[in-house]
Amino acid sequence: MSAVALAWQQFRFERKLFWRNPSAAFFNFLLPLLLLVLIATAFASDGSELDVLIPGVAGMGVLATTFTALAYNLTLLRDEGVLKRIRGTPMPAGAYLAGFIGSATLNAILQVTLVVAIGNLLYGVDWPQNPATLVGFTLLGVICFASLGVAFSHIIPNEEAAPAYTNAVFLPVIFISGVFYSSDDLPTALRGVAEALPLKHLIDGLSEGIVGGGSDIGTAAVVVAAWAAAALFLAVRFFRWE
């Protein structure tokens, strides 16, 4: 089988594994959507709050399905010796990782789609104003946060530590990056941190794609792309099979 065919086989296998893990499916998929519905129903009385919330939860969905899921799963597979076993077969490393990361990418795309659909169907938010921008930022976000997830797995010592490590990043970052409220309302110091990290910029780009408004997204694209390049380098350079 060619490397491309093997990557496809691995992708299909990963899809099967994903749906067989109800708790992962819940945390990756349902929890962000549940938060969206709860917060939108409880607090978002007008359109402007929804305009912050919908892109915010879409960004959080990208973070959860790529960064958190990959960092966690890679640590587990490495700790259990599954990566080492794969390394001993003729499966090309690139084909394996393409299938594995491709599955996370599909989750991210599904998540963004679901968030947008729920926003429209339940809360009357308009369909995306700039679909090309939305697609572009979703893909850029996936590359950035998938690479960060792989790179981050290198510093997680073992399986037991994985939830603590990933949550130690995930929770503070969604808190300061304007997922549930605009990050413009934060104190200057925290805003500075959020500005330096990629999630806030991803959400800005998604916001332009979904809500529109004509704001400049050049800086946002550059920051996410810079993080993506650095993370990709670290992910490849320090990859460990065991």
Add this chain to the structure above:
Amino acid sequence: MTDLHKAYGPVEAVRGLSFEVGRGEVFGLLGPNGAGKTTTVEILEGYRQRSAGDVRVLGHDPETRDRDLQQRVGIVLQNCGFYPRVTVQEAVEHFAKAYDTPRDADETIALVGLGEKSDARTKDLSGGQRRRLDLALALVGDPELVFLDEPTTGFDPAARRTAWGVVKTLKELGKTVLLTTHYLEEAHELADRVAIVKDGRIVAEGPPDQLGPGSSGYRVSYISAGSRVEHQTDDPTELLHRLTRDAIARGERLEGLEVTRPTLEEVYLQLTTEADSG
């Protein structure tokens, strides 16, 4: 493989190991824990880079991780996990895809004796069953050469017999097997040739029956004045002649006279403890 060296920082795990394994042969690396067996095998498998020496596996340098080589090799590692939430059947079928000419998945599962467990999830397997699945995943590519790193450690005696049966089947199929073990019985039962490894060096090598350090091939013992006297020799004929002649000259009998060849276990213990004191 000639003069293999592997150092981890200042620690030399393998210090000048050389051996050759012929096609269709079962070769055993026998030694205590920490002797350098796993390091050696993992270099041959392509997991580690050697510090020095020349290594060829089926004509390839394993360090280059050539895909053509990996198509022809099956690896059973120590302590290696499975994909979670898949059945035995699914795991074997999935791994088969990476090979150009795989064995049939059902046939492979039957070969290792997991036929009744093919629909069981991997997490529900017992220790022995997990080891058999390890073997199935190593064999599904129909390899010419199989590496077995301590394949039966932690097995109960019945499971060990079953695993030995599988290794013997591999030999009948004409596969070359490189096996590491710290069980003497296992090396004796399975290997055509054994190398005893201690502190990163081979201290003895040969067919298990004929293994013996050069200086003490035979042991001649008898009881004299109530205690057992022991001689070690490569030439028991000459020694016996001398001992019996002297005894007859003194008008004595050599009580409890015995001539024995050391067992593999004795050779092993002697060699590994000798190296300890050296």
